[in-house]
Amino acid sequence: xxxxxxxxxxxxxxxxxxxxxxxxxxxxxxxxxxxxxxxxxxxxxxxxxxxxxxxxxxxxxxxxxxxxxxxxxxxxxxxxxxxxxxxxxxxxxxxxxxxxxxxxxxxxxxxxxxxxxxxxxxxxxxxxxxxxxxxxxxxxxxxxxxxxxxxxxxxxxxxxxxxxxxxxxxxxxxxxxxxxxxxxxxxxxxxxxxxxxxxxxxxxxxxxxxxxxxxxxxxxxxxxxxxxxxxxxxxxxxxxxxxxxxxxxxxxxxxxxxxxxxxxxxxxxxxxxxxxxxxxxxxxxxxxxxxxxxxxxxxxxxxxxxxxxxxxxxxxxxxxxxxxxxxxxxxxxxxxxxxxxxxxxxxxxxxxxxxxxxxxxxxxxxxxxxxxxxxxxxxxxxxxxxxxxxxxxxxxxxxxxxxxxxxxxxxxxxxxxxxxxxxxxxxxxxxxxxxxxxxxxxxxxxxxxxxxxxxxxxxxxxxxxxxxxxxxxxxxxxxxxxxxxxxxxxxxxxxxxxxxxxxx
Numbered sequence: 446x447x448x449x450x451x452x453x454x455x456x457x458x459x460x461x462x463x464x465x466x467x468x469x470x471x472x473x474x475x476x477x478x479x480x481x482x483x484x485x486x487x488x489x490x491x492x493x494x495x496x497x498x499x500x501x502x503x504x505x506x507x508x509x510x511x512x513x514x515x516x517x518x519x520x521x522x523x524x525x526x527x528x529x530x531x532x533x534x535x536x537x538x539x540x541x542x543x544x545x546x547x548x549x550x551x552x553x554x555x556x557x558x559x560x561x562x563x564x565x566x567x568x569x570x571x572x573x574x575x576x577x578x579x580x581x582x583x584x585x586x587x588x589x590x591x592x593x594x595x596x597x598x599x600x601x602x603x604x605x606x607x608x609x610x611x612x613x614x615x616x617x618x619x620x621x622x623x624x625x626x627x628x629x630x631x632x633x634x635x636x637x638x639x640x641x642x643x644x645x646x647x648x649x650x651x652x653x654x655x656x657x658x659x660x661x662x663x664x665x666x667x668x669x670x671x672x673x674x675x676x677x678x679x680x681x682x683x684x685x686x687x688x689x690x691x692x693x694x695x696x697x698x699x700x701x702x703x704x705x706x707x708x709x710x711x712x713x714x715x716x717x718x719x720x721x722x723x724x725x726x727x728x729x730x731x732x733x734x735x736x737x738x739x740x741x742x743x744x745x746x747x748x749x750x751x752x753x754x755x756x757x758x759x760x761x762x763x764x765x766x767x768x769x770x771x772x773x774x775x776x777x778x779x780x781x782x783x784x785x786x787x788x789x790x791x792x793x794x795x796x797x798x799x800x801x802x803x804x805x806x807x808x809x810x811x812x813x814x815x816x817x818x819x820x821x822x823x824x825x826x827x828x829x830x831x832x833x834x835x836x837x838x839x840x841x842x843x844x845x846x847x848x849x850x851x852x853x854x855x856x857x858x859x860x861x862x863x864x865x866x867x868x869x870x871x872x873x874x875x876x877x878x879x880x881x882x883x884x885x886x887x888x889x890x891x892x893x894x895x896x897x898x899x900x901x902x903x904x905x906x907x908x909x910x911x912x913x914x915x916x917x918x919x920x921x922x923x924x925x926x927x928x929x930x931x932x933x934x935x936x937x938x939x940x941x942x943x944x945x946x947x948x949x
Contacts, residue, residue: 461571462501462561463490463701464540467694470581470611471512471545473553480546481610483583484726487528488540489565490701495535499565501528503543507558511551512577514559515544528563536645536813537774545577553580553612582659582690583611584618587722590732597736599675600631605730606666606718607688615659617691618715620667621699623647626770626817627679627736631672633708640703645814646683646774649673652699654691655715664722665715678817679736680850681773687729738769740817740850742781742842746859749827752866756794756828759861761785761840763812763821769850772814780848783810783823786839791863795826806838829865836863 464487472481489499505514506524519528519541528541556579562572588605595601603622609615622630626648633639637653659665673684689695745762763783765771771780787793787806796802800810800823810823838861844851851857 460489460491460496460499460565460568461702462563462573463488465559465561465573465575465698466689466692467575467698468581468690468692469545469559469575469577470583470613470690471547471577471579472583472610473579473612474547474549474551482726483545485543485545486540487543487561488538489563489570491571495532495538496565498529498531499563499570500530501541501561501563501570502526503528504560504562507560508548508577509557510548511555511557511579512545513548515546517542534813536772547579551579555579580612582609582613582615582661584608584615584659584688584690585610585724585726585728586686586688586730587724588730591734595675595679595734595736597675597677597679597738600672601628601675601684601734602669602672603667603684603686603730605671605686606664606722607728608664608724609659609661610724612661614661614663615690618655618657618659618665619689619691619695619699620653620655621685621687621689622649622651622653622671623685623687624649624673625682625684625772625774627676627682628673628684628734629676631674632670632713633706633710634670634713635708635710636712637708638700638705639708640700640705642703645770645772645816647685650703652696652705653713654696655713657715659690664718666718668714668716671713675734675736677768678738678770679734680738680740680769680771681733681735681776683731683733683774685729685731689728733775736769738850739852740769740771740815741766741853741856742815742844742851743856744783744840744842744859746840746861748862748864749829750864751829753829753832755865756826759785759825759827761823761825761861763823763842765815765817765819767817770815770817770819771850779811779813779845780850781812781815781842781844783812783821784808784839784841784843785810785823785825785861787825787827787861788833788836788838788863790829790831790833790836790865791838792828792830793825794828797823797825800825829863831865832867833863833865837861838863 464485469483471483474480487501489496503514503516503526504524505526508514509524514526516526516528519526530539530541532538557577559575559577560572563570584607586605586607591601625645629649630639630651634653636655637651639651642648642650657665743764743766747759747761749757749759751757761783785808793808796808797810800808803809812821839858840861841858
Protein backbone atom coordinates (compact mmCIF):
# COMPACT_ATOMS: atom_id res chain seq x y z
CA UNK A 446 0.00 0.00 0.00
CA UNK A 447 3.44 0.71 -0.76
CA UNK A 448 6.18 4.46 -0.52
CA UNK A 449 7.01 9.58 2.45
CA UNK A 450 7.07 11.14 6.10
CA UNK A 451 6.37 8.83 9.01
CA UNK A 452 3.71 9.25 11.66
CA UNK A 453 4.39 10.67 15.09
CA UNK A 454 7.27 8.81 16.66
CA UNK A 455 8.02 6.72 13.56
CA UNK A 456 11.31 8.44 12.79
CA UNK A 457 12.63 7.56 16.28
CA UNK A 458 11.42 3.95 16.22
CA UNK A 459 14.41 1.58 15.99
CA UNK A 460 14.44 -1.03 13.28
CA UNK A 461 12.86 -4.21 14.59
CA UNK A 462 11.62 -7.60 13.43
CA UNK A 463 7.96 -7.65 12.44
CA UNK A 464 5.51 -10.43 11.67
CA UNK A 465 6.28 -12.55 14.73
CA UNK A 466 3.35 -12.67 17.19
CA UNK A 467 4.24 -13.33 20.81
CA UNK A 468 2.05 -16.46 20.80
CA UNK A 469 1.88 -18.86 17.85
CA UNK A 470 -0.48 -21.82 17.85
CA UNK A 471 0.33 -24.77 15.58
CA UNK A 472 -2.24 -27.46 14.84
CA UNK A 473 -1.28 -30.84 16.34
CA UNK A 474 -0.52 -33.80 14.10
CA UNK A 475 -3.78 -35.60 13.29
CA UNK A 476 -4.39 -39.30 14.02
CA UNK A 477 -3.64 -40.18 10.40
CA UNK A 478 -0.35 -38.24 10.51
CA UNK A 479 -1.48 -35.15 8.58
CA UNK A 480 0.16 -31.83 9.45
CA UNK A 481 -1.51 -28.44 8.94
CA UNK A 482 1.01 -25.62 8.46
CA UNK A 483 0.96 -22.26 10.19
CA UNK A 484 2.31 -19.57 7.85
CA UNK A 485 4.01 -16.31 8.80
CA UNK A 486 5.94 -13.59 6.97
CA UNK A 487 8.80 -11.86 8.79
CA UNK A 488 10.32 -8.53 7.80
CA UNK A 489 11.73 -5.36 9.36
CA UNK A 490 10.10 -2.05 10.22
CA UNK A 491 10.96 1.27 11.80
CA UNK A 492 13.57 3.96 11.28
CA UNK A 493 13.44 6.82 8.81
CA UNK A 494 13.63 4.68 5.68
CA UNK A 495 13.63 1.12 4.43
CA UNK A 496 16.99 -0.70 4.62
CA UNK A 497 18.95 -1.63 1.51
CA UNK A 498 19.44 -5.12 2.89
CA UNK A 499 18.78 -7.01 6.09
CA UNK A 500 19.65 -10.33 7.69
CA UNK A 501 17.41 -12.34 10.03
CA UNK A 502 18.78 -15.12 12.24
CA UNK A 503 16.28 -17.60 13.57
CA UNK A 504 17.26 -19.63 16.64
CA UNK A 505 15.40 -22.89 16.10
CA UNK A 506 16.94 -24.80 19.01
CA UNK A 507 14.01 -24.11 21.33
CA UNK A 508 11.57 -25.74 18.91
CA UNK A 509 13.31 -29.12 18.71
CA UNK A 510 10.71 -31.85 19.12
CA UNK A 511 7.93 -29.23 19.16
CA UNK A 512 7.66 -27.74 15.68
CA UNK A 513 9.43 -27.98 12.33
CA UNK A 514 10.22 -24.70 10.57
CA UNK A 515 10.58 -24.23 6.81
CA UNK A 516 12.14 -20.78 6.26
CA UNK A 517 12.66 -19.25 2.81
CA UNK A 518 14.91 -17.86 1.43
CA UNK A 519 17.20 -19.01 4.23
CA UNK A 520 20.25 -21.19 4.85
CA UNK A 521 19.88 -23.56 7.78
CA UNK A 522 23.01 -24.72 9.62
CA UNK A 523 22.62 -26.79 12.80
CA UNK A 524 19.79 -25.07 14.68
CA UNK A 525 20.01 -21.60 13.12
CA UNK A 526 18.44 -20.27 9.93
CA UNK A 527 20.13 -17.27 8.31
CA UNK A 528 18.00 -15.26 5.89
CA UNK A 529 19.64 -12.55 3.72
CA UNK A 530 17.27 -10.14 1.99
CA UNK A 531 18.19 -7.41 -0.51
CA UNK A 532 15.71 -4.55 -0.89
CA UNK A 533 15.58 -3.22 -4.46
CA UNK A 534 12.40 -1.16 -3.93
CA UNK A 535 12.08 0.71 -0.60
CA UNK A 536 8.30 0.81 -1.05
CA UNK A 537 8.04 -2.98 -1.11
CA UNK A 538 10.35 -4.64 1.40
CA UNK A 539 10.51 -8.40 0.74
CA UNK A 540 9.83 -10.72 3.65
CA UNK A 541 10.98 -14.08 4.96
CA UNK A 542 8.37 -16.82 4.62
CA UNK A 543 7.96 -19.22 7.55
CA UNK A 544 5.91 -22.41 7.56
CA UNK A 545 5.56 -24.09 10.94
CA UNK A 546 4.19 -27.60 11.40
CA UNK A 547 3.92 -29.78 14.47
CA UNK A 548 6.92 -32.08 14.85
CA UNK A 549 6.36 -35.80 14.66
CA UNK A 550 5.87 -37.11 18.20
CA UNK A 551 4.71 -33.75 19.57
CA UNK A 552 1.44 -33.50 21.45
CA UNK A 553 -1.06 -30.81 22.34
CA UNK A 554 0.31 -28.54 25.05
CA UNK A 555 3.96 -28.83 24.03
CA UNK A 556 5.65 -25.46 23.55
CA UNK A 557 8.99 -23.95 22.68
CA UNK A 558 10.66 -20.60 22.04
CA UNK A 559 11.53 -19.03 18.70
CA UNK A 560 13.92 -16.07 18.80
CA UNK A 561 14.60 -13.86 15.80
CA UNK A 562 17.45 -11.33 15.68
CA UNK A 563 19.64 -9.82 12.98
CA UNK A 564 20.80 -6.57 11.46
CA UNK A 565 19.78 -4.13 8.74
CA UNK A 566 22.37 -2.06 6.89
CA UNK A 567 24.86 -2.90 9.63
CA UNK A 568 22.55 -1.82 12.48
CA UNK A 569 21.43 -4.38 15.03
CA UNK A 570 17.72 -5.15 14.98
CA UNK A 571 15.55 -5.20 18.05
CA UNK A 572 15.05 -8.94 18.57
CA UNK A 573 11.64 -10.61 18.79
CA UNK A 574 10.62 -13.71 20.73
CA UNK A 575 7.62 -15.97 20.29
CA UNK A 576 6.22 -18.95 22.16
CA UNK A 577 5.18 -21.68 19.75
CA UNK A 578 2.54 -23.97 21.20
CA UNK A 579 1.12 -27.17 19.81
CA UNK A 580 -2.62 -26.80 19.99
CA UNK A 581 -4.23 -23.70 21.38
CA UNK A 582 -6.38 -21.20 19.52
CA UNK A 583 -5.72 -20.68 15.80
CA UNK A 584 -7.94 -18.13 14.06
CA UNK A 585 -8.25 -18.09 10.25
CA UNK A 586 -10.27 -15.82 7.98
CA UNK A 587 -12.64 -16.22 5.04
CA UNK A 588 -14.84 -13.99 2.91
CA UNK A 589 -15.53 -12.95 -0.69
CA UNK A 590 -13.54 -10.23 -2.43
CA UNK A 591 -15.02 -6.98 -3.72
CA UNK A 592 -16.37 -7.44 -7.23
CA UNK A 593 -18.05 -4.16 -8.17
CA UNK A 594 -16.25 -0.95 -9.16
CA UNK A 595 -17.20 1.60 -6.47
CA UNK A 596 -17.38 5.39 -6.72
CA UNK A 597 -15.92 8.04 -4.45
CA UNK A 598 -18.09 8.31 -1.35
CA UNK A 599 -19.33 4.70 -1.43
CA UNK A 600 -19.12 2.64 1.74
CA UNK A 601 -17.81 -0.92 1.40
CA UNK A 602 -18.75 -3.32 4.23
CA UNK A 603 -15.97 -5.80 4.98
CA UNK A 604 -17.39 -9.31 4.37
CA UNK A 605 -14.95 -11.03 6.72
CA UNK A 606 -15.55 -13.92 9.10
CA UNK A 607 -13.15 -16.06 11.11
CA UNK A 608 -13.08 -19.51 12.67
CA UNK A 609 -11.04 -21.04 15.46
CA UNK A 610 -9.46 -24.10 13.81
CA UNK A 611 -7.23 -24.72 16.81
CA UNK A 612 -7.68 -27.13 19.68
CA UNK A 613 -8.33 -24.62 22.50
CA UNK A 614 -10.59 -21.59 22.94
CA UNK A 615 -9.43 -18.02 22.30
CA UNK A 616 -10.16 -15.71 25.22
CA UNK A 617 -10.49 -12.39 23.44
CA UNK A 618 -9.87 -11.42 19.81
CA UNK A 619 -7.82 -8.67 18.18
CA UNK A 620 -8.50 -7.57 14.60
CA UNK A 621 -6.19 -5.35 12.56
CA UNK A 622 -7.50 -3.33 9.60
CA UNK A 623 -5.22 -1.77 7.00
CA UNK A 624 -6.08 0.20 3.88
CA UNK A 625 -4.34 2.24 1.23
CA UNK A 626 -4.95 5.97 0.86
CA UNK A 627 -8.25 5.59 -0.98
CA UNK A 628 -10.05 3.55 1.69
CA UNK A 629 -10.59 5.17 5.09
CA UNK A 630 -12.41 3.60 8.05
CA UNK A 631 -16.10 4.35 8.54
CA UNK A 632 -16.79 5.40 12.11
CA UNK A 633 -14.57 5.58 15.17
CA UNK A 634 -15.62 2.74 17.44
CA UNK A 635 -14.96 2.80 21.19
CA UNK A 636 -13.20 -0.57 21.18
CA UNK A 637 -10.88 0.44 18.32
CA UNK A 638 -7.80 2.66 18.11
CA UNK A 639 -6.67 4.43 14.96
CA UNK A 640 -3.35 5.42 13.39
CA UNK A 641 -2.40 7.23 10.21
CA UNK A 642 0.80 5.89 8.68
CA UNK A 643 2.98 7.00 5.80
CA UNK A 644 3.22 3.64 4.06
CA UNK A 645 1.12 3.41 0.90
CA UNK A 646 0.16 -0.15 1.80
CA UNK A 647 -1.21 0.76 5.24
CA UNK A 648 -1.98 4.45 5.10
CA UNK A 649 -4.94 3.88 7.42
CA UNK A 650 -4.41 1.40 10.27
CA UNK A 651 -6.83 0.55 13.06
CA UNK A 652 -6.86 -2.09 15.79
CA UNK A 653 -10.08 -3.39 17.39
CA UNK A 654 -10.39 -5.54 20.53
CA UNK A 655 -13.34 -7.87 21.11
CA UNK A 656 -14.04 -9.31 24.57
CA UNK A 657 -15.43 -12.63 23.36
CA UNK A 658 -14.58 -16.28 23.92
CA UNK A 659 -14.13 -18.27 20.72
CA UNK A 660 -14.29 -22.02 21.39
CA UNK A 661 -12.57 -24.44 19.03
CA UNK A 662 -14.66 -24.69 15.89
CA UNK A 663 -16.63 -21.48 16.56
CA UNK A 664 -17.10 -18.74 13.95
CA UNK A 665 -17.74 -15.00 14.11
CA UNK A 666 -18.21 -12.33 11.43
CA UNK A 667 -17.86 -8.58 11.15
CA UNK A 668 -21.11 -6.56 11.15
CA UNK A 669 -22.22 -4.23 8.34
CA UNK A 670 -20.87 -1.28 10.34
CA UNK A 671 -17.30 -2.49 9.79
CA UNK A 672 -16.65 -0.78 6.47
CA UNK A 673 -14.30 1.49 4.53
CA UNK A 674 -15.34 4.62 2.70
CA UNK A 675 -13.99 5.24 -0.79
CA UNK A 676 -12.09 8.51 -0.42
CA UNK A 677 -11.40 11.29 -2.91
CA UNK A 678 -7.87 9.94 -3.45
CA UNK A 679 -9.02 6.41 -4.38
CA UNK A 680 -7.57 4.78 -7.49
CA UNK A 681 -6.06 1.27 -7.23
CA UNK A 682 -6.64 0.39 -3.59
CA UNK A 683 -6.56 -2.52 -1.16
CA UNK A 684 -8.02 -3.39 2.24
CA UNK A 685 -6.59 -6.03 4.58
CA UNK A 686 -8.07 -7.56 7.74
CA UNK A 687 -6.07 -9.81 10.10
CA UNK A 688 -7.30 -11.65 13.20
CA UNK A 689 -5.33 -12.78 16.27
CA UNK A 690 -6.17 -14.38 19.62
CA UNK A 691 -5.65 -11.81 22.36
CA UNK A 692 -2.55 -12.70 24.36
CA UNK A 693 -0.02 -10.96 26.60
CA UNK A 694 2.12 -8.63 24.53
CA UNK A 695 0.00 -9.01 21.40
CA UNK A 696 -1.45 -5.49 21.43
CA UNK A 697 1.95 -3.89 21.81
CA UNK A 698 3.25 -6.07 19.00
CA UNK A 699 0.44 -4.96 16.71
CA UNK A 700 0.80 -1.29 17.65
CA UNK A 701 4.47 -1.47 16.55
CA UNK A 702 5.44 1.68 18.44
CA UNK A 703 3.07 4.04 16.63
CA UNK A 704 0.78 6.62 18.23
CA UNK A 705 -2.94 5.79 18.23
CA UNK A 706 -6.18 7.67 18.86
CA UNK A 707 -8.94 5.86 20.73
CA UNK A 708 -12.35 5.83 19.08
CA UNK A 709 -15.24 7.55 20.88
CA UNK A 710 -18.30 6.12 19.10
CA UNK A 711 -20.34 3.00 19.87
CA UNK A 712 -18.65 -0.36 20.30
CA UNK A 713 -18.12 -2.55 17.24
CA UNK A 714 -19.68 -5.96 17.93
CA UNK A 715 -19.10 -9.28 16.19
CA UNK A 716 -22.04 -11.34 14.93
CA UNK A 717 -22.76 -14.89 13.86
CA UNK A 718 -21.93 -15.69 10.20
CA UNK A 719 -24.93 -15.68 7.85
CA UNK A 720 -23.51 -18.13 5.32
CA UNK A 721 -21.28 -21.19 5.14
CA UNK A 722 -17.69 -20.39 4.15
CA UNK A 723 -14.58 -22.37 3.34
CA UNK A 724 -11.57 -21.60 5.53
CA UNK A 725 -7.90 -22.07 4.70
CA UNK A 726 -4.76 -21.53 6.80
CA UNK A 727 -4.44 -17.74 6.58
CA UNK A 728 -5.33 -15.33 9.36
CA UNK A 729 -5.59 -12.48 6.84
CA UNK A 730 -8.26 -11.47 4.33
CA UNK A 731 -7.62 -8.87 1.67
CA UNK A 732 -9.31 -7.40 -1.38
CA UNK A 733 -8.58 -4.77 -4.00
CA UNK A 734 -11.00 -2.22 -5.37
CA UNK A 735 -10.52 0.03 -8.37
CA UNK A 736 -11.98 3.49 -8.86
CA UNK A 737 -12.20 5.60 -12.01
CA UNK A 738 -10.37 8.76 -10.98
CA UNK A 739 -7.89 11.37 -12.20
CA UNK A 740 -4.55 12.78 -11.08
CA UNK A 741 -2.95 15.95 -12.41
CA UNK A 742 0.85 15.73 -12.57
CA UNK A 743 2.95 18.81 -13.22
CA UNK A 744 6.68 19.42 -13.64
CA UNK A 745 8.94 22.32 -12.72
CA UNK A 746 11.92 23.29 -14.86
CA UNK A 747 14.96 25.37 -13.93
CA UNK A 748 17.13 28.33 -14.97
CA UNK A 749 20.85 27.63 -14.61
CA UNK A 750 23.69 30.11 -15.19
CA UNK A 751 27.46 30.19 -14.73
CA UNK A 752 30.59 30.08 -16.80
CA UNK A 753 32.16 27.45 -19.00
CA UNK A 754 33.62 24.66 -16.85
CA UNK A 755 31.35 25.29 -13.87
CA UNK A 756 29.58 22.43 -12.15
CA UNK A 757 25.99 23.46 -11.51
CA UNK A 758 22.79 21.88 -10.27
CA UNK A 759 19.46 21.78 -12.05
CA UNK A 760 16.73 20.92 -9.57
CA UNK A 761 13.66 19.63 -11.38
CA UNK A 762 10.32 19.11 -9.72
CA UNK A 763 7.32 16.81 -10.03
CA UNK A 764 4.03 17.29 -8.20
CA UNK A 765 0.80 15.33 -7.97
CA UNK A 766 -2.11 17.72 -7.62
CA UNK A 767 -4.50 14.79 -7.13
CA UNK A 768 -7.16 14.07 -6.33
CA UNK A 769 -6.03 10.44 -6.85
CA UNK A 770 -2.92 8.83 -5.46
CA UNK A 771 -1.01 6.79 -8.03
CA UNK A 772 0.14 3.28 -7.23
CA UNK A 773 -0.94 -0.30 -6.77
CA UNK A 774 0.31 -2.22 -3.73
CA UNK A 775 -0.35 -5.53 -5.50
CA UNK A 776 1.61 -4.60 -8.60
CA UNK A 777 4.88 -2.60 -8.72
CA UNK A 778 4.12 -1.30 -12.22
CA UNK A 779 5.03 2.37 -12.60
CA UNK A 780 2.27 4.82 -13.41
CA UNK A 781 4.59 7.62 -14.48
CA UNK A 782 8.19 8.63 -15.14
CA UNK A 783 10.04 11.92 -15.45
CA UNK A 784 12.22 12.58 -18.48
CA UNK A 785 14.95 15.22 -18.69
CA UNK A 786 16.68 16.30 -21.91
CA UNK A 787 19.87 18.38 -21.75
CA UNK A 788 21.24 20.39 -24.70
CA UNK A 789 24.66 20.14 -26.35
CA UNK A 790 27.18 21.93 -24.17
CA UNK A 791 25.81 20.46 -20.93
CA UNK A 792 27.36 17.27 -19.51
CA UNK A 793 25.66 15.28 -16.79
CA UNK A 794 28.05 14.65 -13.88
CA UNK A 795 25.69 12.90 -11.45
CA UNK A 796 22.03 11.87 -11.52
CA UNK A 797 19.42 11.48 -8.77
CA UNK A 798 18.55 8.04 -7.44
CA UNK A 799 16.28 6.15 -9.82
CA UNK A 800 17.39 8.07 -12.93
CA UNK A 801 19.13 6.41 -15.85
CA UNK A 802 20.57 7.47 -19.19
CA UNK A 803 18.64 6.82 -22.37
CA UNK A 804 19.76 8.34 -25.65
CA UNK A 805 22.61 10.88 -25.42
CA UNK A 806 21.51 13.84 -23.30
CA UNK A 807 18.28 12.16 -22.20
CA UNK A 808 17.57 10.68 -18.76
CA UNK A 809 14.49 8.89 -17.43
CA UNK A 810 13.55 8.79 -13.75
CA UNK A 811 11.04 6.42 -12.18
CA UNK A 812 8.83 8.00 -9.55
CA UNK A 813 7.28 4.99 -7.83
CA UNK A 814 3.92 5.38 -6.08
CA UNK A 815 2.76 8.97 -5.59
CA UNK A 816 0.59 10.19 -2.75
CA UNK A 817 -2.27 12.49 -3.69
CA UNK A 818 -0.22 15.53 -2.57
CA UNK A 819 3.28 14.27 -3.36
CA UNK A 820 6.08 16.66 -4.35
CA UNK A 821 9.37 15.20 -5.61
CA UNK A 822 12.66 16.91 -6.40
CA UNK A 823 15.31 15.63 -8.84
CA UNK A 824 18.71 17.34 -8.54
CA UNK A 825 20.96 16.78 -11.58
CA UNK A 826 24.62 17.77 -11.22
CA UNK A 827 25.87 19.18 -14.50
CA UNK A 828 28.92 20.77 -16.14
CA UNK A 829 28.61 23.48 -18.79
CA UNK A 830 31.28 22.80 -21.43
CA UNK A 831 30.77 25.66 -23.91
CA UNK A 832 29.25 29.15 -24.06
CA UNK A 833 25.45 29.05 -23.90
CA UNK A 834 22.88 31.81 -24.17
CA UNK A 835 19.43 30.86 -22.90
CA UNK A 836 19.85 27.43 -24.45
CA UNK A 837 16.93 25.22 -23.56
CA UNK A 838 16.55 21.65 -22.48
CA UNK A 839 13.27 20.02 -21.50
CA UNK A 840 11.71 18.16 -18.61
CA UNK A 841 8.43 16.29 -18.92
CA UNK A 842 6.31 13.76 -17.10
CA UNK A 843 5.15 10.70 -19.00
CA UNK A 844 2.19 8.63 -17.86
CA UNK A 845 1.97 4.95 -18.69
CA UNK A 846 0.46 4.32 -22.11
CA UNK A 847 -2.26 2.08 -20.62
CA UNK A 848 -3.45 4.57 -17.98
CA UNK A 849 -4.99 7.86 -19.07
CA UNK A 850 -5.49 9.36 -15.60
CA UNK A 851 -3.98 12.80 -16.36
CA UNK A 852 -6.28 14.81 -18.62
CA UNK A 853 -4.42 18.12 -18.19
CA UNK A 854 -1.45 18.22 -20.55
CA UNK A 855 -0.68 21.93 -20.16
CA UNK A 856 1.65 21.43 -17.19
CA UNK A 857 3.27 18.15 -18.23
CA UNK A 858 6.44 19.80 -19.59
CA UNK A 859 8.76 22.74 -18.84
CA UNK A 860 12.05 24.23 -20.01
CA UNK A 861 15.50 23.92 -18.47
CA UNK A 862 17.33 27.11 -19.53
CA UNK A 863 21.14 27.38 -19.53
CA UNK A 864 23.41 30.42 -19.78
CA UNK A 865 27.19 29.96 -19.68
CA UNK A 866 29.71 32.76 -20.20
CA UNK A 867 33.22 32.20 -21.51
CA UNK A 868 34.85 35.14 -19.70
CA UNK A 869 37.07 35.17 -16.58
CA UNK A 870 34.40 36.77 -14.42
CA UNK A 871 33.04 34.73 -11.47
CA UNK A 872 30.11 32.54 -12.27
CA UNK A 873 26.74 34.17 -11.90
CA UNK A 874 25.09 31.12 -10.38
CA UNK A 875 25.65 27.45 -9.68
CA UNK A 876 22.09 26.70 -8.70
CA UNK A 877 18.71 26.75 -10.36
CA UNK A 878 15.49 28.64 -10.08
CA UNK A 879 12.14 27.07 -10.67
CA UNK A 880 10.07 27.77 -13.76
CA UNK A 881 6.58 26.33 -13.96
CA UNK A 882 5.51 23.96 -16.71
CA UNK A 883 4.17 25.73 -19.77
CA UNK A 884 3.13 22.86 -22.01
CA UNK A 885 5.49 24.14 -24.71
CA UNK A 886 7.93 21.24 -24.48
CA UNK A 887 6.33 18.60 -26.69
CA UNK A 888 7.32 15.61 -28.75
CA UNK A 889 7.88 11.90 -28.34
CA UNK A 890 9.79 10.42 -25.41
CA UNK A 891 13.36 9.36 -26.00
CA UNK A 892 14.31 5.80 -25.04
CA UNK A 893 15.32 5.35 -21.45
CA UNK A 894 15.34 2.86 -18.63
CA UNK A 895 13.23 3.13 -15.49
CA UNK A 896 13.93 1.74 -12.06
CA UNK A 897 11.27 -0.01 -10.00
CA UNK A 898 12.17 2.05 -6.96
CA UNK A 899 10.91 5.56 -6.23
CA UNK A 900 13.33 8.39 -6.84
CA UNK A 901 13.88 12.02 -6.00
CA UNK A 902 13.28 13.66 -2.63
CA UNK A 903 9.85 14.14 -1.15
CA UNK A 904 8.49 15.44 2.14
CA UNK A 905 5.48 13.22 1.59
CA UNK A 906 7.33 10.05 0.68
CA UNK A 907 6.47 7.15 3.03
CA UNK A 908 9.21 5.66 5.16
CA UNK A 909 7.33 2.69 6.66
CA UNK A 910 7.55 0.12 3.91
CA UNK A 911 4.57 -1.84 2.70
CA UNK A 912 2.37 -4.52 4.16
CA UNK A 913 4.97 -7.13 3.57
CA UNK A 914 6.96 -5.43 6.33
CA UNK A 915 4.13 -5.92 8.85
CA UNK A 916 4.41 -9.65 8.60
CA UNK A 917 0.63 -10.06 8.83
CA UNK A 918 -0.14 -9.98 5.12
CA UNK A 919 0.00 -12.64 2.41
CA UNK A 920 2.87 -12.97 -0.02
CA UNK A 921 1.07 -10.96 -2.67
CA UNK A 922 2.24 -7.80 -0.89
CA UNK A 923 5.74 -8.74 -1.99
CA UNK A 924 4.82 -9.02 -5.69
CA UNK A 925 7.72 -9.52 -8.08
CA UNK A 926 9.15 -6.44 -9.79
CA UNK A 927 7.65 -5.61 -13.15
CA UNK A 928 9.66 -5.76 -16.39
CA UNK A 929 11.00 -2.47 -17.70
CA UNK A 930 9.46 -0.90 -20.77
CA UNK A 931 12.14 0.71 -22.92
CA UNK A 932 11.00 3.78 -24.78
CA UNK A 933 8.95 5.72 -22.27
CA UNK A 934 10.96 5.44 -19.11
CA UNK A 935 7.95 3.77 -17.49
CA UNK A 936 8.24 0.36 -15.86
CA UNK A 937 5.29 -1.69 -16.99
CA UNK A 938 4.43 -5.34 -16.95
CA UNK A 939 3.06 -6.23 -20.36
CA UNK A 940 0.65 -8.75 -18.95
CA UNK A 941 -1.10 -6.05 -16.93
CA UNK A 942 -1.83 -3.65 -19.77
CA UNK A 943 -5.22 -5.05 -20.56
CA UNK A 944 -6.25 -5.07 -16.92
CA UNK A 945 -5.00 -1.54 -16.39
CA UNK A 946 -6.97 -0.33 -19.40
CA UNK A 947 -10.07 -1.75 -17.82
CA UNK A 948 -9.40 -0.41 -14.34
CA UNK A 949 -8.01 3.05 -15.03
